[in-house]
Amino acid sequence: MSTEPAAAGAATPGGYDRRRELQAFDDTKAGVKGLVDAGVTAVPTIFRHHPDSLDLEATSSSTDDVAAIPVVDLSGAPREEVVARVRHAAETVGFFQVVNHGVPGELMAAVLDGVRRFNEGPAEAKRRAYTRDTARKVRFSSNFDLFQSAAANWRDTLFCELAPVPPSPEELPEAVRDVMLEYGGAATELALRVLELLSESLGLPGDRLREMGCAQGLNVVSHYYPPCPEPHLTLGTTRHTDANFITVLLQDGMGGLQVLLDRAGAGGGRRWVDVPPLPGALIINIGDLLQLVSNDRLRSVEHRVLANGSSDTARVSVACFFNTDIKGSTRLCGPITEGGNDDPPLYRSVTVREFMARVYSEGLGGRPLDYFRLEH
Numbered sequence: 001m002s003t004e005p006a007a008a009g010a011a012t013p014g015g016y017d018r019r020r021e022l023q024a025f026d027d028t029k030a031g032v033k034g035l036v037d038a039g040v041t042a043v044p045t046i047f048r049h050h051p052d053s054l055d056l057e058a059t060s061s062s063t064d065d066v067a068a069i070p071v072v073d074l075s076g077a078p079r080e081e082v083v084a085r086v087r088h089a090a091e092t093v094g095f096f097q098v099v100n101h102g103v104p105g106e107l108m109a110a111v112l113d114g115v116r117r118f119n120e121g122p123a124e125a126k127r128r129a130y131t132r133d134t135a136r137k138v139r140f141s142s143n144f145d146l147f148q149s150a151a152a153n154w155r156d157t158l159f160c161e162l163a164p165v166p167p168s169p170e171e172l173p174e175a176v177r178d179v180m181l182e183y184g185g186a187a188t189e190l191a192l193r194v195l196e197l198l199s200e201s202l203g204l205p206g207d208r209l210r211e212m213g214c215a216q217g218l219n220v221v222s223h224y225y226p227p228c229p230e231p232h233l234t235l236g237t238t239r240h241t242d243a244n245f246i247t248v249l250l251q252d253g254m255g256g257l258q259v260l261l262d263r264a265g266a267g268g269g270r271r272w273v274d275v276p277p278l279p280g281a282l283i284i285n286i287g288d289l290l291q292l293v294s295n296d297r298l299r300s301v302e303h304r305v306l307a308n309g310s311s312d313t314a315r316v317s318v319a320c321f322f323n324t325d326i327k328g329s330t331r332l333c334g335p336i337t338e339g340g341n342d343d344p345p346l347y348r349s350v351t352v353r354e355f356m357a358r359v360y361s362e363g364l365g366g367r368p369l370d371y372f373r374l375e376h
């Protein structure tokens with residue numbers, strides 16, 4: 001069987017109608033978990049990625065590479081040292097883990113558990129929550145870009161818009177109702193601390209990035225990666241950069257998250273490197289908009305999630321995407337020029353709304369930053 005994904009909308013000569021398959025899958029409102037529950041033993045064609053885009057051979061098994069993803073203790077050292085470590089991590093890998101971050105371990109466990117229970121709970125509650133209507137603050141769906149992407153991912157997602165205006169508790173699925181708002185609040189405190197450290201590392205006053213509104217908006221995006229019968233044919237999440245200012249990511253112990261690293265030594269080249277689960281830690285990564293306002297000093301790095309090869313256990317992760325008030329704000333964001341940041345601007349100024357419109361039109365794996373980059 002060909003693994004070449006057919007363009008959406010076009011029936012192939014063999015009679016395969018991708019658009020119709022996508023619609024039929026979406027109409028089940030049961031997501032990938034629904035397929036697994038129905039006992040699929042092969043990955044359906046809509047989920048099959050082209051072998052070139054899978055790029056599975058490029059995974060590094062070198063322990064040096066894994067060690068390149070920094071772990072920063074937020075409480076351990078004198079402040080200048082913490083600033084220096086965060087700065088190094090944000091300027092090189094763009095991805096780091098933090099420990100002693102102030103978010104209680106029980107709260108982290110409770111949100112992972114709530115997300116798992118929602119996904120493994122009654123199909124009816126999930127069907128009710130399933131929607132692509134972005135006017136709704138809480139929505140469950142499989143693949144937000146299902147109808148745009150070349151190949152679908154093996155995961156389902158519960159999306160909760162928590163700030164600037166939180167949903168009413170009744171809008172949240174019962175399984176996460178008691179924990180989601182509290183977790184979002186704790187993650188916000190951490191994000192504000194990290195933004196302060198990043199402001200300082202850019203030579204700016206500590207409150208500069210917060211005052212820009214970098215953490216005014218919060219979308220908590222909870223992913224559920226069911227076991228996949230043929231994990232070598234698809235992905236959990238396609239390679240992408242995050243289209244926001246900063247992400248606080250919580251993953252469970254299953255693994256599968258990888259970042260694309262440039263290797264200076266060891267023959268160079270780019271390699272996919274595992275971000276190993278570290279009990280109690282949270283992952284911080286720099287988003288496209290922070291790369292834009294820092295004029296490329298901080299790096300928004302590509303990452304992906306492999307399809308879950310476990311035979312029986314789903315992987316759960318909870319990503320907190322911090323952004324400005326996307327719907328409300330008309331403020332322009334452009335490269336910051338003060339604090340010794342006097343290189344010529346590499347990007348034109350954009351409203352975050354304009355930036356996000358570009359992101360949605362490109363779908364996951366697009367390169368929105370390139371679109372706003374100035375020619376030099």
Ligand code: OGA
Pocket residue numbers: 221223237242249251257303304305317318319
């Ligand atoms: C994301 C993401 C990683 C994960 O949601 O942008 O990269 O581990 N998630 O689920």
Ligand code: NI
Pocket residue numbers: 240241242303
């Ligand atoms: Ni991401």
